[in-house]
Amino acid sequence: MSQDKVYTAGMLVIGDEILSGRTHDKNIAQVASWLQVQGIRLTEVRVVADVQARIVEAVNALREQYDYLFTTGGIGPTHDDITVDAVAEALGREVVIHPEARKTLEAYYTGRGLELTEARLRMARAPEGAGLIPNRISGAPGIQVENIYLMAGVPHITAQMLDGLTGKLEGGAPLQSQTLGGWIPESEVSDILRACEKAHERCQIGSYPFFREGTVGANFVIRSTEKTALEACAADLTGQLEAEGYAVTPGGI
Amino acid sequence: MSQDKVYTAGMLVIGDEILSGRTHDKNIAQVASWLQVQGIRLTEVRVVADVQARIVEAVNALREQYDYLFTTGGIGPTHDDITVDAVAEALGREVVIHPEARKTLEAYYTGRGLELTEARLRMARAPEGAGLIPNRISGAPGIQVENIYLMAGVPHITAQMLDGLTGKLEGGAPLQSQTLGGWIPESEVSDILRACEKAHERCQIGSYPFFREGTVGANFVIRSTEKTALEACAADLTGQLEAEGYAVTPGGI
Numbered sequence: 001m002s003q004d005k006v007y008t009a010g011m012l013v014i015g016d017e018i019l020s021g022r023t024h025d026k027n028i029a030q031v032a033s034w035l036q037v038q039g040i041r042l043t044e045v046r047v048v049a050d051v052q053a054r055i056v057e058a059v060n061a062l063r064e065q066y067d068y069l070f071t072t073g074g075i076g077p078t079h080d081d082i083t084v085d086a087v088a089e090a091l092g093r094e095v096v097i098h099p100e101a102r103k104t105l106e107a108y109y110t111g112r113g114l115e116l117t118e119a120r121l122r123m124a125r126a127p128e129g130a131g132l133i134p135n136r137i138s139g140a141p142g143i144q145v146e147n148i149y150l151m152a153g154v155p156h157i158t159a160q161m162l163d164g165l166t167g168k169l170e171g172g173a174p175l176q177s178q179t180l181g182g183w184i185p186e187s188e189v190s191d192i193l194r195a196c197e198k199a200h201e202r203c204q205i206g207s208y209p210f211f212r213e214g215t216v217g218a219n220f221v222i223r224s225t226e227k228t229a230l231e232a233c234a235a236d237l238t239g240q241l242e243a244e245g246y247a248v249t250p251g252g253i
Numbered sequence: 254m255s256q257d258k259v260y261t262a263g264m265l266v267i268g269d270e271i272l273s274g275r276t277h278d279k280n281i282a283q284v285a286s287w288l289q290v291q292g293i294r295l296t297e298v299r300v301v302a303d304v305q306a307r308i309v310e311a312v313n314a315l316r317e318q319y320d321y322l323f324t325t326g327g328i329g330p331t332h333d334d335i336t337v338d339a340v341a342e343a344l345g346r347e348v349v350i351h352p353e354a355r356k357t358l359e360a361y362y363t364g365r366g367l368e369l370t371e372a373r374l375r376m377a378r379a380p381e382g383a384g385l386i387p388n389r390i391s392g393a394p395g396i397q398v399e400n401i402y403l404m405a406g407v408p409h410i411t412a413q414m415l416d417g418l419t420g421k422l423e424g425g426a427p428l429q430s431q432t433l434g435g436w437i438p439e440s441e442v443s444d445i446l447r448a449c450e451k452a453h454e455r456c457q458i459g460s461y462p463f464f465r466e467g468t469v470g471a472n473f474v475i476r477s478t479e480k481t482a483l484e485a486c487a488a489d490l491t492g493q494l495e496a497e498g499y500a501v502t503p504g505g506i
Binding site (some may be wrong): 013015016017018020021022023025026029030031033034035036041043044045046048049050054076077119120122138177186188190204205206209210211216221 | 269282284294302303330333390407428430439450460464469474
């Protein structure tokens with residue numbers, strides 16, 4: 001782990017169901033939160049349809065630009081599951097049956113009195129030379145090849161794949177955050193926010209307005225990899241907002 | 254409206270809060286669903302941080318590739334709201350105070366006994382020559398310039414901006430869908446799905462597995478711009494699944 005390098009990740013969400021609005025994506029938020037804890041900054045996400053050429057294009061753009069690439073979706077047994085093929089094409093590798101994945105699936109299905117059919121064996125396909133990411137829930141593993149991590153589309157399966165990867169990726173100092181909130185119209189305090197961010201150069205301030213109970217308010221999220229810088233900025237911002245007569249709630253409202 | 258041309262859209266979600274996992278995006282699903290009804294296919298989504306150069310890059314990539322581009326986020330009054338600046342830069346236009354937006358904001362704030370401060374006036378900034386998208390909730394309008402539609406980050410504000418645009422964009426025949434579901438392991442029927450999609454070339458079939466009550470099941474979503482093709486495919490797939498001994502629930506489970 002390095003304190004100075006900022007480690008970055010791209011993410012590719014694969015699936016017609018997200019682009020049609022039928023399914024609300026839950027993987028972006030969970031991968032994003034998990035990466036924060038690993039000290040890796042999620043920098044860009046793309047969502048593309050189940051079309052191999054589009055997946056290949058996005059995989060190549062993202063894997064080259066960021067330290068890590070996480071994909072979700074398209075690793076199941078059906079005809080619209082083409083993520084493995086697309087990633088293999090992007091990397092110029094063959095698709096093979098991964099021997100360990102085959103064993104895992106065999107054990108999973110025979111343990112349930114079922115056969116490892118040809119369709120199920122599709123879930124053992126991987127780009128040549130890939131490693132596996134364990135899946136305790138449904139048998140079909142995730143895949144790691146070069147800097148790419150192929151995860152499931154079903155959020156709770158991806159959750160436990162991420163769990164198994166915790167602490168195993170090289171990252172930097174994790175980004176920490178501190179939130180302040182109040183019944184404060186952000187347009188009243190935009191000069192304060194701007195000046196405060198400028199004065200605390202190791203910090204970023206995000207302003208997230210809301211409307212509740214007929215009144216406007218906002219939460220201000222300060223982010224930094226340095227705890228002391230974060231605390232100094234939060235104290236400064238709190239003081240300035242209070243000097244303007246606003247009540248400030250630590251932790252946000 | 255043309256029945257033959259497939260109209261496409263890209264979408265750009267702007268905001269550190271999505272990439273940090275702090276906020277769960279709700280705009281992708283609502284823009285996607287709305288576009289379906291307009292006969293426009295959402296083809297790609299990107300999520301980028303509040304960094305002007307990254308927004309400019311994504312705006313240019315998406316506006317050139319698709320018939321429409323929708324952005325969400327970054328049009329408020331604070332220092333991290335830079336979508337207008339980025340879109341203007343991408344198009345090589347100046348940023349100006351839009352006279353009509355100024356009037357709307359003046360009316361909105363004076364009507365509430367408040368002043369149109371410089372910070373609030375920021376929300377009247379627009380790329381030169383842009384049109385406005387009405388916002389009945391918070392006064393600050395959305396913006397339309399060339400094929401780009403700038404919407405709010407707050408989902409219920411975007412919802413009513415979309416509502417105001419309903420039927421105003423040129424689109425093709427809307428994509429329709431029909432869903433079948435059952436307690437069917439998708440890996441058991443993947444050959445049927447693949448063959449059925451091949452036999453009905455105006456249709457796409459998506460397979461969405463789930464685990465509930467300790468049992469696996471799946472919903473199969475058939476999509477087509479042609480109602481007759483859709484119905485024929487659904488009938489065929491239902492018949493084939495029932496012939497294998499599965500109970501099929503129209504509408505999905």
